[in-house]
Amino acid sequence: MKIPKLLQAVLVLAIVYYGFILVFDVILDHVIPSSLLTMYMFFVVAGVFMVFTATEESTRELVGPIKALVEDPSKKTIRNVVFVILPLLAGWYTYGKTSLSFEAPVELRTIHPAPPSSMKAYGKRYDVIKLENPLRKLEKEDPKKFKEHVAAGAKVYIQNCHFCHGDKLDGRGPYAAGLNPTPANFQDIGTIAQLQESYLFWRIATGGPGLPKEAAPWISSMPIWQNFLSEEEIWQVILFLYDYTGYQPRSFGHE
Amino acid sequence: MKFKNQNRWGITVAGVALLALVFFLTPLSFSGEFFDIAAQAAEQAAEPAAENSAEKTEGAEAASPYGPAPKTTLASYPTVKGVNSRLVIWLVAQLHLWFAAFVLAVPIFVFIIEAIGMRTRDRRYDNMAYEFIKVSITAYSLTAILGGLLLFSLMLFYPDLWSYLATIFKDSMFWYAVLFFAESACLYLYYYGWHWLQGGDRKWVHLTIGLLLNAVGTMLMFLANSWLTFMMSPEGVDAAGVFAGDIWPAIQNHLWNPINLHRVVANVAFGGSIVGAYAAFKFLSSSRAKDRAHYDWMGYNANFIAISALLPLPFAGYYLTTEIYAFSQQMGITLMGGIFAWLFIIQAVLIGALFLSANYYLWCCMGRSDGAVRYYKYIKYIAIVIVAAFLVWFTPHTLVLTNEELKALGGPYHKYVGPFGIMPAKNTAVNLMILATFVSFLFYRRANKIATVSWVNAGNAAQVALFLVGVVNIFILGVYYGYFTNTVYKIAASIPQVCTTLTIIVASILIDSFMYRNSKEVAPLKWGRVPERSQYALFLLAVSFTWLMGLMGYIRSGIRQHWHVVDIMRDNSADAFTPTMGFAANVVSIGTIIFLSMVIFVFWLSQISAKKTEPENYWVPEAVDGMAAGGGKG
Numbered sequence: 001m002k003i004p005k006l007l008q009a010v011l012v013l014a015i016v017y018y019g020f021i022l023v024f025d026v027i028l029d030h031v032i033p034s035s036l037l038t039m040y041m042f043f044v045v046a047g048v049f050m051v052f053t054a055t056e057e058s059t060r061e062l063v064g065p066i067k068a069l070v071e072d073p074s075k076k077t078i079r080n081v082v083f084v085i086l087p088l089l090a091g092w093y094t095y096g097k098t099s100l101s102f103e104a105p106v107e108l109r110t111i112h113p114a115p116p117s118s119m120k121a122y123g124k125r126y127d128v129i130k131l132e133n134p135l136r137k138l139e140k141e142d143p144k145k146f147k148e149h150v151a152a153g154a155k156v157y158i159q160n161c162h163f164c165h166g167d168k169l170d171g172r173g174p175y176a177a178g179l180n181p182t183p184a185n186f187q188d189i190g191t192i193a194q195l196q197e198s199y200l201f202w203r204i205a206t207g208g209p210g211l212p213k214e215a216a217p218w219i220s221s222m223p224i225w226q227n228f229l230s231e232e233e234i235w236q237v238i239l240f241l242y243d244y245t246g247y248q249p250r251s252f253g254h255e
Numbered sequence: 256m257k258f259k260n261q262n263r264w265g266i267t268v269a270g271v272a273l274l275a276l277v278f279f280l281t282p283l284s285f286s287g288e289f290f291d292i293a294a295q296a297a298e299q300a301a302e303p304a305a306e307n308s309a310e311k312t313e314g315a316e317a318a319s320p321y322g323p324a325p326k327t328t329l330a331s332y333p334t335v336k337g338v339n340s341r342l343v344i345w346l347v348a349q350l351h352l353w354f355a356a357f358v359l360a361v362p363i364f365v366f367i368i369e370a371i372g373m374r375t376r377d378r379r380y381d382n383m384a385y386e387f388i389k390v391s392i393t394a395y396s397l398t399a400i401l402g403g404l405l406l407f408s409l410m411l412f413y414p415d416l417w418s419y420l421a422t423i424f425k426d427s428m429f430w431y432a433v434l435f436f437a438e439s440a441c442l443y444l445y446y447y448g449w450h451w452l453q454g455g456d457r458k459w460v461h462l463t464i465g466l467l468l469n470a471v472g473t474m475l476m477f478l479a480n481s482w483l484t485f486m487m488s489p490e491g492v493d494a495a496g497v498f499a500g501d502i503w504p505a506i507q508n509h510l511w512n513p514i515n516l517h518r519v520v521a522n523v524a525f526g527g528s529i530v531g532a533y534a535a536f537k538f539l540s541s542s543r544a545k546d547r548a549h550y551d552w553m554g555y556n557a558n559f560i561a562i563s564a565l566l567p568l569p570f571a572g573y574y575l576t577t578e579i580y581a582f583s584q585q586m587g588i589t590l591m592g593g594i595f596a597w598l599f600i601i602q603a604v605l606i607g608a609l610f611l612s613a614n615y616y617l618w619c620c621m622g623r624s625d626g627a628v629r630y631y632k633y634i635k636y637i638a639i640v641i642v643a644a645f646l647v648w649f650t651p652h653t654l655v656l657t658n659e660e661l662k663a664l665g666g667p668y669h670k671y672v673g674p675f676g677i678m679p680a681k682n683t684a685v686n687l688m689i690l691a692t693f694v695s696f697l698f699y700r701r702a703n704k705i706a707t708v709s710w711v712n713a714g715n716a717a718q719v720a721l722f723l724v725g726v727v728n729i730f731i732l733g734v735y736y737g738y739f740t741n742t743v744y745k746i747a748a749s750i751p752q753v754c755t756t757l758t759i760i761v762a763s764i765l766i767d768s769f770m771y772r773n774s775k776e777v778a779p780l781k782w783g784r785v786p787e788r789s790q791y792a793l794f795l796l797a798v799s800f801t802w803l804m805g806l807m808g809y810i811r812s813g814i815r816q817h818w819h820v821v822d823i824m825r826d827n828s829a830d831a832f833t834p835t836m837g838f839a840a841n842v843v844s845i846g847t848i849i850f851l852s853m854v855i856f857v858f859w860l861s862q863i864s865a866k867k868t869e870p871e872n873y874w875v876p877e878a879v880d881g882m883a884a885g886g887g888k889g
Binding site (some may be wrong): 024028030031032033034036039042043044046047050051053054055056059103104106113114115116117128129152172173176180181182185188189190194195196198199248250 | 279618635660
């Protein structure tokens with residue numbers, strides 16, 4: 001039996017929609033955000049529509065039942081039912097999207113605030129664009145010394161940072177559940193792997209209050225670590241972050 | 256050879272044109288004494304600004320006759336009651352740019368189409384080229400009017416910035432004005448001389464004028480690009496903004512060439528899409544089969560131009576963005592990871608819409624030939640690749656989550672879709688989208704023919720192998736180098752990805768053209784036999800391009816944030832803040848509507864210019880008859 005085109009289109013859309021939910025929410029156990037699913041489905045609908053109307057014959061088959069529903073006098077009853085149900089569905093959807101709820105509004109948090117071109121810490125001014133980790137060169141020049149700095153960085157991290165950023169550096173420390181936005185996940189490919197070390201130095205040294213005024217208000221519980229750690233300790237902990245995650249800091253020169 | 260005795264004139268005129276080009280391009284010409292008058296005028300204009308500046312870099316001033324960048328206050332920005340100066344500049348600059356992009360792009364492909372017409376002696380190409388340039392001629396005067404309006408607005412609302420830029424770029428600004436005259440002269444000669452300069456040497460002269468028109472137009476754009484890129488990545492000045500006196504480093508600043516490249520390619524794509532919309536407009540409003548066939552053919556060619564330029568555009572954009580990052584991590588992060596990142600999601604959606612509409616148009620157009628039936632079954636697979644790649648293309652890295660989803664995921668990142676949010680995934684996706692679009696084109700090209708060469712199976716197998724190996728390579732480069740190596744290789748891997756895509760396209764075209772040489776036509780292409788919905792795909796293409804340019808123009812300019820000239824001249828006006836995304840999107844959308852309304856007006860003008868109305872009993876018949884007889888009153 002040949003399935004009518006219109007039904008085919010509806011079935012394809014339903015399979016894709018529930019396929020996303022099945023794969024992400026059930027099999028992978030990581031919900032697919034409703035905002036993302038809406039965007040995905042919008043373009044899946046566009047794609048399905050394009051395929052089904054690419055040829056004249058297919059278009060006629062797709063539109064045929066709809067035309068018949070509207071124009072054929074023998075379909076009066078079903079037409080009336082559809083013309084009542086469709087506006088009700090649209091109204092129900094609109095009501096669901098616009099009605100007030102106790103849910104806090106969603107937040108468009110910008111994860112990477114842009115660093116200033118220069119910053120003040122430890123009583124001096126740093127050029128953030130040109131700033132480099134002074135210990136990084138030891139990686140090649142004196143690997144043993146480099147490892148000592150990484151170990152010192154690990155110590156600093158466990159004593160100060162893991163409470164929020166987690167002992168696996170995945171942003172899931174014991175305090176993380178109490179914070180919104182949640183602490184940065186350094187294991188994610190989109191955080192420190194994308195950044196130069198100078199950026200990390202700026203964020204650690206100046207903390208939440210050091211975030212740029214231009215894009216305020218920022219929400220960050222990050223302390224001003226220059227008040228608690230030495231300059232060298234910050235550079236050491238940066239070495240540790242990259243060493244533990246296996247990422248290399250962003251740079252524009254080849255090794 | 257056909258051209259053997261015809262190219263004397265062409266070579267002579269082309270030689271003169273090239274000499275003129277070399278002269279214009281020589282940077283030394285910017286320091287000629289001839290332009291001292293203009294320089295003095297600009298310096299005089301700059302003096303009050305320098306006097307107003309609160310601080311002066313004494314050491315630098317001792318070495319340079321130029322002052323530091325003006326330090327403005329709120330009082331430095333004149334206001335006009337009821338007018339928002341930033342909004343005026345924003346909209347006028349954007350409208351000027353849209354029209355300028357259109358009038359710079361059209362002569363590029365008109366020149367190519369005219370040359371094709373000369374080579375093939377197919378008059379249809381010449382007629383089409385003429386119709387294209389006819390559309391752009393009204394747009395040319397609108398470009399000039401908007402340019403004048405932009406200049407006045409800048410001088411009125413941002414006098415200190417204008418003075419500062421004029422101090423540095425006085426020579427190039429003078430040249431710009433001179434070149435504008437040259438461009439007008441070339442364009443008018445090219446357009447009004449079209450039917451006069453036909454055949455033999457005359458046609459060569461005409462084509463050479465077209466070449467000159469393009470050379471002058473491109474130079475104009477490059478000069479204007481240097482001013483705006485200087486504002487983003489200033490060079491040739493010290494930290495206080497004191498101009499060193501040599502204009503060349505200021506012109507050739509870090510972002511100049513990336514913008515030049517990006518704009519040339521984007522202009523061609525944009526111009527093609529607007530002309531495609533014109534053809535669609537004419538197709539839908541024509542009732543005669545002959546006209547519909549003509550405008551269908553015109554729309555197809557315009558779409559072909561737009562898509563040919565669209566394919567390399569993501570690479571040019573990636574190059575520009577990489578250079579922005581390389582110039583300033585701060586600017587790069589603001590652009591793609593910071594406050595402008597969400598606008599990039601809208602950009603991704605619009606680019607996807609471009610690819611979808613381009614493919615849809617090709618699929619619909621396959622119906623011109625009955626031979627296309629053989630390829631219909633593949634359309635759904637192409638669509639799956641394009642839609643899947645598109646979903647990856649616009650997936651944001653940081654998701655918009657409800658609190659419930661945030662808790663369930665344990666943070667704003669998603670373990671499985673999060674990796675789609677960074678560039679390696681997006682580069683892979685866009686390369687696949689480009690290849691899928693190319694496959695659509697390949698099927699369209701084959702729709703009406705059958706290859707007759709003996710090695711047809713081997714040829715097809717080679718093409719399939721080429722695609723398979725290429726796609727695997729794109730995946731390896733995207734996944735391995737994108738996620739399992741450091742950032743340097745991640746960025747560098749995008750280049751071999753692009754090369755792979757281009758290799759597949761070029762090699763496949765080569766194989767196809769040899770394979771379909773002396774092919775048999777199974778069913779002829781019937782121009783005009785396309786569904787009307789395909790023409791709306793052409794409209795969508797033009798609207799998406801326009802919207803996209805407006806959006807990206809705002810982002811490019813907006814990443815300077817509170818600086819007129821980054822790190823050198825601060826914006827202290829009341830509007831120095833970065834507007835909300837909603838406000839920015841509204842302004843861009845309103846600009847798009849204004850531009851498209853003006854474009855429809857241009858289309859309408861070209862339509863009425865071809866119409867003649869003969870009113871009954873309006874003119875005195877004797878007067879006309881008398882003139883015809885050589886008489887007349889008085």
